[in-house]
Amino acid sequence: MVTDAIRKGANMTAPAIELRGVSRRFRGATALDDVQLEVMPGIVGLLGPNGAGKTTLLRILATVLGADGGSVRILGRDPADAVERTEIRRRLGYLPQELQYPRGFTTYRFVDYMAVLKEIEEPAARRAEVRRVLEDVDLRDRAAKSIRTLSGGQRRRVGLAQALLGSPELLVLDEPTTGLDPEQRVALRTVLAERGRASTVLIATHQTEDVAALCEHVVVLDRGSVSFQGTVAALVREAQGRVWLADTADPRAQVSWRTATGRYRNLGEAPAEAELVEPTLEDAYLLLRGATESEAVAA
Numbered sequence: 001m002v003t004d005a006i007r008k009g010a011n012m013t014a015p016a017i018e019l020r021g022v023s024r025r026f027r028g029a030t031a032l033d034d035v036q037l038e039v040m041p042g043i044v045g046l047l048g049p050n051g052a053g054k055t056t057l058l059r060i061l062a063t064v065l066g067a068d069g070g071s072v073r074i075l076g077r078d079p080a081d082a083v084e085r086t087e088i089r090r091r092l093g094y095l096p097q098e099l100q101y102p103r104g105f106t107t108y109r110f111v112d113y114m115a116v117l118k119e120i121e122e123p124a125a126r127r128a129e130v131r132r133v134l135e136d137v138d139l140r141d142r143a144a145k146s147i148r149t150l151s152g153g154q155r156r157r158v159g160l161a162q163a164l165l166g167s168p169e170l171l172v173l174d175e176p177t178t179g180l181d182p183e184q185r186v187a188l189r190t191v192l193a194e195r196g197r198a199s200t201v202l203i204a205t206h207q208t209e210d211v212a213a214l215c216e217h218v219v220v221l222d223r224g225s226v227s228f229q230g231t232v233a234a235l236v237r238e239a240q241g242r243v244w245l246a247d248t249a250d251p252r253a254q255v256s257w258r259t260a261t262g263r264y265r266n267l268g269e270a271p272a273e274a275e276l277v278e279p280t281l282e283d284a285y286l287l288l289r290g291a292t293e294s295e296a297v298a299a
Contacts, residue, residue: 014076016041016170016200017061022070024056031056033224035070043196045211045232046204047285048221054204055097055174057221061202062094062172075169090119093168095176099159101147107134107158108143114162133161136191138184153179160188164195171201177210189214208282218281220288228288232281239279239287244270254290 017039024032032053048054059065060072063079075091077084101110111130120126134140137157147155156179163171171192177185185207192214195201205211211218211232218235220228228235245263249256254268267287270276 015039015073016075017202018071018073020071022060022067022072024053024060024065024068026056030224032060032067035221035224035226037219037226037229039200039202039219040217041196041198041200042217043192043201043203043215045215045218046202046221047206047208047211047218048204049289052221053224054221056224058094058172058174058202058204059096061170062092062096063088064094064096088170091169093163093165093171095159095163095171095173097174099155101155101158103148105147106144107139107147107150110147110158111161111165115165118165120166129165133164136164137161138187151179153181153184156180157184157188164191167195167199169199171195171199173201173203175205176203177205177207185210208280208285212281220285222289235284235288236279236281237284239267239284241276242270242287243267243279243283244274244276246275250274255286 015038017037019035019037022032022035022037023030035057046054046057056065060067061074063074063085066080072079074088077088079085079088102113105113108130111134112126115126115130120129131140134143137160139154139157139161142150142154147158150158156176160173160176163173176192177188180188189210192201192203196214203210203214215232217230218228218232219226220235244250244266245259246266247263249258249264250266250268250271252268252271253266256264256266259265265277265283266274267283267290
């Protein structure tokens with residue numbers, strides 16, 4: 001359920017995230033390079049290969065890291081300012097790629113502990129909120145279980161539950177579907193779709209099908225820079241006329257693979273006689289990645 005606090009606090013017409021020329025380096029290696037990004041309320045997918053800078057970008061948005069250069073605005077506030085950073089954190093839910101759980105904590109105790117840190121102080125309200133988020137991620141029957149006895153997918157859902165506490169204006173989620181089975185992923189999409197109606201949800205993932213199912217907009221990050229930013233439909237249109245089926249892998253294709261039918265799906269500049277098929281988001285993403293790699297080699 002969308003809370004009154006979100007209705008009053010969230011500005012659905014202003015960007016939730018604004019990055020201008022943002023850079024970040026680690027020991028001389030560039031993780032982010034001149035990132036220009038504007039994210040409006042709704043659900044946005046963040047795609048990119050390993051090492052593209054996705055986790056670094058999300059840590060900056062979660063106020064865990066600072067940028068080395070450029071301008072960062074989150075929910076209209078500057079995280080470099082201590083007071084404004086605190087205000088951002090009050091309105092933020094964050095699921096990192098790796099979440100550490102204290103030894104000996106049960107599922108309920110951990111989420112309750114995180115609720116205290118999020119300043120949900122009144123005991124009855126806090127208990128109700130903890131029960132609500134555990135219900136959202138289908139873990140109420142695991143509330144009394146020690147976290148160390150849970151499966152990897154269940155622990156991931158515990159992490160998601162703590163991020164959902166307080167119905168935050170901004171959810172920053174790093175690989176939220178890791179370890180989830182297909183039914184759990186569908187259930188999670190339902191929860192996030194509801195959140196996206198009244199807030200901003202940014203999901204970093206390798207799963208293009210999750211982005212296709214959930215997101216209207218997508219950002220592709222490659223080598224620390226944004227290579228695409230726009231609607232999912234616009235990215236898919238970039239692949240129109242560049243995907244075809246054949247009985248063999250076409251040597252002219254940029255990428256080819258054998259499908260379950262025994263035929264080959266080919267991506268690239270299609271020959272005149274090609275049997276064209278409708279592209280998917282995965283096709284468009286792979287084509288974009290291939291173009292980016294070719295440009296890098298040519299440079």
